[in-house]
Amino acid sequence: MTVRNLDAVFRPKSIAVIGASLRPGSVGAMVWARVSEGGFTGPLWPVNPKYTDSGSLGGHTAFADAGDLPEAPTVAVICTRPATWPGIVHRLGGMGTRAAIIVGEATTDDDRVHVRHTLAAARPHLLRIVGPGSLGVVSPALGAHMGAPSCQVKAGGVAWVSQSNALTNGVLGWARARDLGFSHAIALGGEADVDAGDVLDYLASDPGTRAILLELGTVHAARKFMSAARAAARNKPVLALRTGRTDPADAMYTSAFRRAGMVRVDALDDLLDEIETLGVGRVAASDTATLIASDSGVATLACDAFAAAGGTLAHWPEAACAAVTDAVPHANAGNPLVLGNDARPEHFGAALKALAVHRETGTAFVVHASTHSAPASQVAQALIENQRHAYRGLLACFFGGVDAATRNALHAHGIPVHSTPARLARAFARLVDYRLGRELLMQTPESLPIHHPGAVDAALREARAALAAGTTELTGEAAASLLRCFGLDVEPAEPEAAQESARDATTSRAAKPIVDVAVALHDDDNFGPIFRFDTPSIDGVSPPLCVYGLPPLNPVLARDIVSRTPYAKRVPPEPTLAALTRLSQAVCDVREIVGLQLMLRVLRERTVIVTPRIVLAGKRSRLAIVPYPRRLEETLDWHGQRLTVRPIRPEDEAAHREFVESMTPEDLRLRFFSAVGSFDHSQLARMTQIDYDREMALIATETKPDGSIRTLGVARAVADPDNETAEFAVAVRSDQKGKGLGRLLMERLVAYVRSRGTHWIVGEALRENTGMIALAKAVGFTVTSTDDPGVVAFRLPLDEPEQAAQPAA
Numbered sequence: 141m142t143v144r145n146l147d148a149v150f151r152p153k154s155i156a157v158i159g160a161s162l163r164p165g166s167v168g169a170m171v172w173a174r175v176s177e178g179g180f181t182g183p184l185w186p187v188n189p190k191y192t193d194s195g196s197l198g199g200h201t202a203f204a205d206a207g208d209l210p211e212a213p214t215v216a217v218i219c220t221r222p223a224t225w226p227g228i229v230h231r232l233g234g235m236g237t238r239a240a241i242i243v244g245e246a247t248t249d250d251d252r253v254h255v256r257h258t259l260a261a262a263r264p265h266l267l268r269i270v271g272p273g274s275l276g277v278v279s280p281a282l283g284a285h286m287g288a289p290s291c292q293v294k295a296g297g298v299a300w301v302s303q304s305n306a307l308t309n310g311v312l313g314w315a316r317a318r319d320l321g322f323s324h325a326i327a328l329g330g331e332a333d334v335d336a337g338d339v340l341d342y343l344a345s346d347p348g349t350r351a352i353l354l355e356l357g358t359v360h361a362a363r364k365f366m367s368a369a370r371a372a373a374r375n376k377p378v379l380a381l382r383t384g385r386t387d388p389a390d391a392m393y394t395s396a397f398r399r400a401g402m403v404r405v406d407a408l409d410d411l412l413d414e415i416e417t418l419g420v421g422r423v424a425a426s427d428t429a430t431l432i433a434s435d436s437g438v439a440t441l442a443c444d445a446f447a448a449a450g451g452t453l454a455h456w457p458e459a460a461c462a463a464v465t466d467a468v469p470h471a472n473a474g475n476p477l478v479l480g481n482d483a484r485p486e487h488f489g490a491a492l493k494a495l496a497v498h499r500e501t502g503t504a505f506v507v508h509a510s511t512h513s514a515p516a517s518q519v520a521q522a523l524i525e526n527q528r529h530a531y532r533g534l535l536a537c538f539f540g541g542v543d544a545a546t547r548n549a550l551h552a553h554g555i556p557v558h559s560t561p562a563r564l565a566r567a568f569a570r571l572v573d574y575r576l577g578r579e580l581l582m583q584t585p586e587s588l589p590i591h592h593p594g595a596v597d598a599a600l601r602e603a604r605a606a607l608a609a610g611t612t613e614l615t616g617e618a619a620a621s622l623l624r625c626f627g628l629d630v631e632p633a634e635p636e637a638a639q640e641s642a643r644d645a646t647t648s649r650a651a652k653p654i655v656d657v658a659v660a661l662h663d664d665d666n667f668g669p670i671f672r673f674d675t676p677s678i679d680g681v682s683p684p685l686c687v688y689g690l691p692p693l694n695p696v697l698a699r700d701i702v703s704r705t706p707y708a709k710r711v712p713p714e715p716t717l718a719a720l721t722r723l724s725q726a727v728c729d730v731r732e733i734v735g736l737q738l739m740l741r742v743l744r745e746r747t748v749i750v751t752p753r754i755v756l757a758g759k760r761s762r763l764a765i766v767p768y769p770r771r772l773e774e775t776l777d778w779h780g781q782r783l784t785v786r787p788i789r790p791e792d793e794a795a796h797r798e799f800v801e802s803m804t805p806e807d808l809r810l811r812f813f814s815a816v817g818s819f820d821h822s823q824l825a826r827m828t829q830i831d832y833d834r835e836m837a838l839i840a841t842e843t844k845p846d847g848s849i850r851t852l853g854v855a856r857a858v859a860d861p862d863n864e865t866a867e868f869a870v871a872v873r874s875d876q877k878g879k880g881l882g883r884l885l886m887e888r889l890v891a892y893v894r895s896r897g898t899h900w901i902v903g904e905a906l907r908e909n910t911g912m913i914a915l916a917k918a919v920g921f922t923v924t925s926t927d928d929p930g931v932v933a934f935r936l937p938l939d940e941p942e943q944a945a946q947p948a949a
Contacts, residue, residue, distance in 0.1 A: 148238035159219030160186030179283030212236035226257040233265025242271035274329030275305035296321025297350035337365035344372035351418035373401030395688035428454035428502035431476035434483040445561035454502035467494035489526035496529035599625035661736035668761035692767035693724035799851035855885035
């Protein structure tokens, strides 16, 4: 299951409807009506033998069988009964069709057998299946309404992805009534082939999609989903609505969404509001705002809504107050900015213009109830005329709403319009959540605890020796011994009475626990190993806190977990962060650990583990997020230097900055195809905080006399989501060129990419980059011309037997 051929689903060039009909009430009739009336300009082919005698169906030539079509349709919408699906897909795949959307449901055991046969028929042809039981796929910019949506859909910038046909119909109708549109909309149906992870992967790089709204109840293929969601959230807002709040696993989904950088919304209303906010406006560049209103009562109501949503009003500098006072003398200058009951439309524009240079005033919230002196339509026009001054974004709320013409004019100028201050404030808060979540994805973690490989080997020996002896559970000193291999502070287990007596006898304030956190590790069938942290009520009244966390954890991610507890500010967090990170490393490095239960006792000066219990097994589920691949670390002597070759880590950012800055302008130009200045934090974070499931960057480093690390070179490969092709790039420190370091790194990178089952590794270089061309040829690449006369292409097949090569010096 990949993004292969999903372009056929979302950007078809021709469409066939198998089972198209004119019979009222039939599925074929509903689908054919939507497809034929949607405005699609490519070929449309109805397939139904009942209409071949008349020669046409709705003005389009009718065909008796898919094999009779003049050419292979890009996508076929199948409206027939399940027993016919395998044969239809077999014929379409043989013709070259790349995707099919199955509208019918598979409700019986026989139907599910037909689904399996359909997938088997599709697989040799790489034909993708959406459904069964899919309402369809809509790409409004192309006029492609492939299925049975309840209405025609307008083009927009937000994608809708859902597992529910009913919700999809409701959302499309809601948006149409408000003249809002979508880049794409898909109802996934049974997800027999194409699932939410595949669609997220496609939409992550779709230029027509500015944001993604996702509705689901269950995640299939968690590792793929998490990888796709993280990639998408780095590029654009992804908001998720999960049905099933009463599900015991719901808190786990909340943590998974947060880890992936997605923003979870609590209700369908909130998701609908984001169609307005994200489809019309731009993502907020600030986490603070200025409220602008004419009436003090309205301003107070808006302030309350903003506070309830967790927002923070911007603190105005004195210069901003002075500027607004000069521009609107009768206004109550401050935040909220109250223009007065006699405010006129031009006063709103003057306020925006006065605040324009004071960017610390944040996003502008205009909340207005229409008055005789300032009718809503005229205020809206003033906002349109001055929208360019709202550097941090502009959102509006008009009590009682506005007429369609005014609303459409506001939309055309990128100004979202909400009906109440509460909805506006919540919509803005979710944008802030997305920005903060994206920053968390891009943060550079503090250094991970470094353990000698011998300590990890010792832990593995203990776990495997226990299993060999038939022991599947470690407690007491045996569990403590394994955890101490990772630098964890473990207290020996004592009877409960002895523990109570020791605490009563202790007068040292530092020895009294701040909190005991119950920690458990569960091997989930879908998400794999996942931590659960339970913290007791802090006051006996508020509820206890339960938080989940997906390994691997580092100090930054551990801090995100710790910061949500009410005890977080009572002690310095560093000991607890180190303990959580080391626990995560134990789970990642010792795959025999399938379960864990312990008490994390947080003291004022240290954090210790009490009463650990470890469950062992020979096999467990894969981690949903790939951890740092320690197995690829290698230390070697090279030209008199002691080098370490290893995968890049997030904490390499500072060394990577220095590495890039050490390269000459000419070397940077050859590497990046243009003149390059400095790299900011977000760019360096993208280079160093990678998803090891689909990307690898091998770096060569040496340790300087002061103990710091210096990066000498990097070879990077990024695989497509299908793992068909990986694109590579290599760079070597300018003062290290000519020594064979590039070849050393490239040979190891090629071997790694080959080990992942990738079929091809490719790249490009400027034709004048003779050094890179020579390196590619030496490693075995074929060098060819491209459409750009100044660029050459490299290509190396990885399925062929590995050629013997001379090792790099």
